[in-house]
Amino acid sequence: MAELVQTFLENMIPEMEEMEQLGLFTRKEVSRILKRRRAFEYKLRRLEKTLDDYIEYIEYEQNVLSLLIIRRNKLGCKLKKEQIEIPIVRRIHRLYGQATKRFARDIQTWLSHIAFAKLRKEKGSISRIISKMLRCHNHQPELWIFAAKYEFEDNNDSNTARKFFLRGLQFNFNSEILWLEYYRMELLVYQKSQMRMKVLGGSVDKCKRTSLDCSIALVIIKKALEAIPDNVSFFLKFLPICRLFDFTEKHEKEFFELLVENFSDHELTWDAIARRKLLEAQKTLEDGSKLLPIHFEACLETFDEAVKHLPTQVMYQLYLNFFLEQLRKKVNHKKTKSHLVTLCLEVFETANKQELLNADMFVMWNDVLSNVGLISKAIDVLKCATKKYPLNVNLWCLLLNYHCISGQENSDKVVKTFENALKVVKNKESWPLWEMAWNYYTSFSMEKEIENLCKRGLPHPEANISSQIRTRYLLWLYLNHGIESAREHYKKFHRMKPLNRMFFEEYISMELAQSPVNMDNIRSAYNDALDVYGEDDADMWINYMKLEMTNPKGKLDQIPMIYFRASKTLNESSLAEFNHKYTLFRAGLTESKN
Structure with a gap:
């Protein structure tokens, strides 16, 4: 092994001597x-080599190469590049070749090799590397697209790019992205051909006409339909690509003929046809003109026909999504928006009568009503929704929110809605309801209701609810009845399970806000908290030590004891974090003293 390494190093001596001489x-x-x-x-001579061994060597050689370029520019020296740079470049290619051969599955190494060759503008090397890569990763559609894109964009070779797509589809016949990108490339080829004809100002011969009449792109769509049948979502992905180009009107017409022929009874087909009617109406507008109700007529008629032909939940949702998209736009005329809102609400009513609204559609209905100020109607809608979907906590929250924002006079409705919701909503999903009720009662200082809510919430079987209520109740007691009441209840609560960190942090903040500060109570709270969270909360130990270090009533002799306890209590990962933060804190403290 040593002899082989020495041989390699001796081969490097000429280039090194040239570097030194220049x-x-x-x-x-x-x-x-x-x-x-x-x-x-x-x-690299070890029996067990890793990819990192190759990458580190490659990166080092690339850095040497970069430094050579900088030194040459600085000295204005252009001599003996073949004796110095070329051996380094060959060495890098050799290392990449060994790495990709040994670790062929690592795609990033292949791409890095290609990137290096691109940087050196070595087109022959790039083509060879891409070919080798595709032999190893022929079932990766993205790599076939990468290869075709390189040939089309960098080499301006559409024929080779087309061959890559065709070969890629042989291995990945059902790849959606490969079909879509192949289609896009053929339209780009056609676009380039048109631009070339405009520049040349002449006609083209028959052998080129196939690429100039957009027929190949249409063939791709048909073949894709054969490869991935019964998938209208995939088929419709060709449409936005088609519309990127200004010469595809005839092509788009044929696309819709295929769509209707193969997917006539699919909701997405009707949605696409209806939206196309609106696009056609928009093309008739003059610059700066706004859409008027008349421009929506053909589109909405198609949607109305669609829900009659396919009265399904999906069809209604597509119809309503269209309305919401238009209502969110700021370009529409006020009269148009009013017209759309009226029609949209009618569609919601029709879908509801046919019992075709899901929970999300009820939320959409509520949003429309809320935006136009029909609050009473929105409440009625949500009442209907909570009957149909009683387990949906979002619907209950929307209904409860309406009663909460209407003021204290509606407290009976708040209580009734809250109680009804808790009867049906799962415990683990019910915290938003508890939170809204708590915020409502505290905002109006409804002490009796707060006490009743706490009596139910404190022993609640769901840990999140009981711990949140406990923390909020402690803070409410402090703000309304003072620190003594908070201390009294802290003694009752701090041993109750489950607890959360916020409970202890809130109580410590209360004690720190007192004048004078009762350090014994704060130390006791920290110790209580560390009994529960001491194994994994490095910050809590650090904050405890900061308190003893920085507070005028702190005891510096306690710090070593706290540090010792922390080192014995924290788990391995948290202990490393603790030591790091403790070192930073001590360093900052030393600087402030200096």
């Missing part, structure tokens, strides 16, 4: 480079 590197730097290369070569 003044690109000093003798010391040359020795350092040889030393690093020797270490890298020995790594």
Whole structure:
């Protein structure tokens, strides 16, 4: 092994001597480079090699190459590049070749090799690397697209790009992205051909006309339909690509004929046809003109026909999504928006009568009503929704929110809605309801209701609810009845399970806000908290130590004891975090003293 490494190093001596003679590197730097290369070569002679061994060596050689360029520019030296740079470039290619051969599955190494070749503008090398990569990863559609894109964009070779797509589809016949990108490329080829014809100002011969009449792109769509049948979502992905180009009107017409022929009874087909009617109406508008109700007529008639032909939940949802998209736009005329809102609400009513609204559609209905100020109607809608979907906590929250924002006079409705919701909503999903009720009662200082809510919430079987209520109740007691009441209840609560960190942090903040500060209570709270969270909460230990260090009533002799307890209590990962933060804190404290 040593002899082989020595042979490699001896082969490097001529280039190193040239570097030194030209003044690109000093003798010391040359020795350092040889030393690093020797270490890298020995790594690559081991029985068990890792990809990182190759990558580190490659990166080092690339850095040497970059530094050479900088030194040459600085000295204005252009001599003997073939004797110096070329051997380094060959070495990098050799290392990449060994790495991709041994670790062929690592795609990033292949791409890095291609990127290096691109940087060197070595087109022949790039093509060879891509071919090898595709032989190893022929079932990766993205790599076939990468290869085709390189040939089309960098080499301006549409024929080779087309061959890559065709070969890729042989291995990945059901790849959606491969079909879509192949289609896009053929339209780009056609676009380039048109631009070339405009520049040349002449006609083209028959052998080129196939690429100029857009027929290949249409064939791709048909073949894709054969490869991935019964998938209208995939088929419709061709449409936005088609509309990127200004010469595809006839093509788009044929696309819709295929769509209707193969997917006439699918909701997405009707949705696409209806939206196309609106696009056609928009094309008739003059610049700066706004859409009027008349421009929506053909589109909405198609949607109305669609829900009659396919009265399904999906069809209604597509119809309503269209309305919401238009209502969110700021370009529509006020009269148009009013017209759309009226029609939209009618569609909601019709779908509801046919019992075709899901929970999300009820939320959409509520949003429309809320935006136009029909609050009473929105409440009625949500009442209907909670009857149909009683387990949906979002619907209950929307209904409860309406009663909460209407003021204290509706407290009976708040209580009734809250109680009804808790009867049906799962415990683990009910916290938003508890939170809204708590915020409502506290905002109006409804002490009796707060006490009743706490009596139910404190022993609640769901840990999140009981711990949240406990923390909020403690803070409410402090703000409304003072620190003594908070201390009294803290003594009752701090042993109750489950607890959360916020409970202890809130109580410690309360004690720190007192004048004078009762350090014994704060230390007791920290110890209580650390009994529960001491194994994994490094910040809590740090904050405890900061308190003793920085507070005028702190005891510095307690810090070593706290540190010792922390080192014995924290788990391995948290202990490393603790030591790091403790070191930073001590360093900051030392600087402030200086």
